[in-house]
Amino acid sequence: MNIPGNIRGRRLWERLMSSMLFFPAIYALVALLLSFALAQWDAADPVTDVFSVSAASAQVTMSALASGMLAFTGFVTSVVLLIVQFGTSEFSPRLVRWLRSDRTLNLSLSAFIATFLFALASTAQISTASGAPSPTRSLIAATALTLLSILMFLLLIERTMNGLRVANVVQQVDASARRVFDVVYPTSQSDAERAQLTAQRVSNETPIQTIYAGAVGSVIATLDQVALVALAKRGDAVIQMRQAVGDHVPANGSLLSVYGTKRLPEARLRRSVILDDERTIDFDPAFAIRMLVDVAIKALSPAVNDPTTAVQSIDRIEDLLRYASGKHLSAGAVPDREGVVRLMYPTPTWEDLVELALNEIRQFGANQYQIARRLRALLDALIGDLPERRLPPLRRQLALLDDAVASAFPESQRGDALIPDRQGIGMARRAADPSQA
Template sequence: MTLIHSERGGVVQAFDTAGLIAAAARNDCVLVLAHQIGDFVPPGATLVEAHGSAPPPDPRRVTGLVALGTERTIEQDPAFALRILVDIAIRALSPAVNDPTTAVQVLNHIDTFLHTVGRARLRGRYVLADDQGRPRLVVPGRSWEDYLQVGVTEIREYGATSLQVCRRLRALLEDLLESQPTERLPAVRAELVLLDEAVRRAFTDPARRASAQTADRQGIGGGRRPRSEPSG
């Protein structure tokens, strides 16, 4: 194995899939990206691993096929788009702004995002082949749990005292329970448990707690649904 190092620091913004596969095929090796899209790579850190018995490709050519920049972009990084939505929501929930309705509107978009991602074939890593079917490029990926945690964790933490945020967030999670494949459900149930715990801490009055534990797609004023008890 040969380690190809980054000459400079930066955030992995994108990579040239076709170019990396072609470089690996020319040198009869497998290239493994050491970092996923969105990671910050310090100067001199390993950027790519080259596995094979033949001489490795030119390091400068390989590093030139991986775009590093000063900040994340959404070009090949959908998790960053989700991150931006979450930041808008938690900014709205700050004491200085106190705008939970905006947070609820953002949760509508996060709901759509998570439903779309949940239908994708997510993997911890992706192995891409050349025209002959030989593995040439290994790319780290994100799991369903990764996307779900980004989408709901901080909104739950910052919005735990907001009645409408708790109700809208429960509706989002219960919608996912009804729509996602079986293997996705344990992570959703775990988030419902965390939401229940946050509501219990924030709402000591039984009537207000029961209201906060009611799913409502509008936050307050939509069609109410009875509380779903998380299981397993």
């Protein structure tokens, strides 16, 4: 299926696809129509040369299938929701909405509901009168739907169990974050330079128009870049976001400022800024790192005490920092086809991303050998590989890690925590000690 190109249409499509009503409604309608069509076909042209099943036996079979599928659907739904609840509690509440994007549950429930309704409708249409034709085609279709339901059940269990593995979750967040970095930040040095020049120019101007949020505070979820750039180009203007994507905008807070010579349509400007009740990863690079950090600090809490999970999250954080270091981390800017910057929006800087990625993990995990070692390995690797312009925040983080380790460990135990190790278990020290070979 093709997804609409504009942001608002795509979000509407995604909500429709993740809705618990859309697919079940389609499957239910198809099941009912198929039931009526096959019942009429069996009545008009009975099949007698495949296998012989009496109408009474077929009715009993269909009735048992209908009642069994209804109970089975309720059981599967309860089990899956319980698994998801316990699984996401191990990660972060921020991941619940993101994990819902998997449509396996919707499609599985749709198959169960379709099987139930088909069997129920077919049962009502079977005639048990003497000489009534056997509903052979309906039985074959019911068998096929039952097999489909079994297949979807197995797929649902497999996807649910695999989808809640820490390694799988953090890997998917990593992959999604890379796409967000590609969209949000300028793709070339020339784009970044034009963005800086435009920002300097509009900073000395007074906006001709300011757009405010509604009466209820909301979070900026994403932007319709195409619509905003088109509006700005039509009015020969520059539109500047007053808040960053992911920020909570208070009631009647400012959203956009327009710089130019004439006002732009306020309603269309307002519609191009998509507000929601929580942050999403769509246009928010910091939120991807935020989710990984949440997984790590959740694992480091005394109630969970799982530093290995935190290390898995740190692995992906390092990947994202390396990927972000190659971007032009200036203010976000979108030019039109002629190269004129028409839209500007605040974006996290390199310092912002480094502090977000490491500060809280260091605070909660510096007193654990595994975390202290892994963080030091991350910082040593980045300092050794990245260009000089990216190093000051990393060196500061290394100094802060030294201070945190010094505060957390007695001097006699501090040496073990100062060893860089990508797994955090001291392998680097043993490999470097010939006596341990």
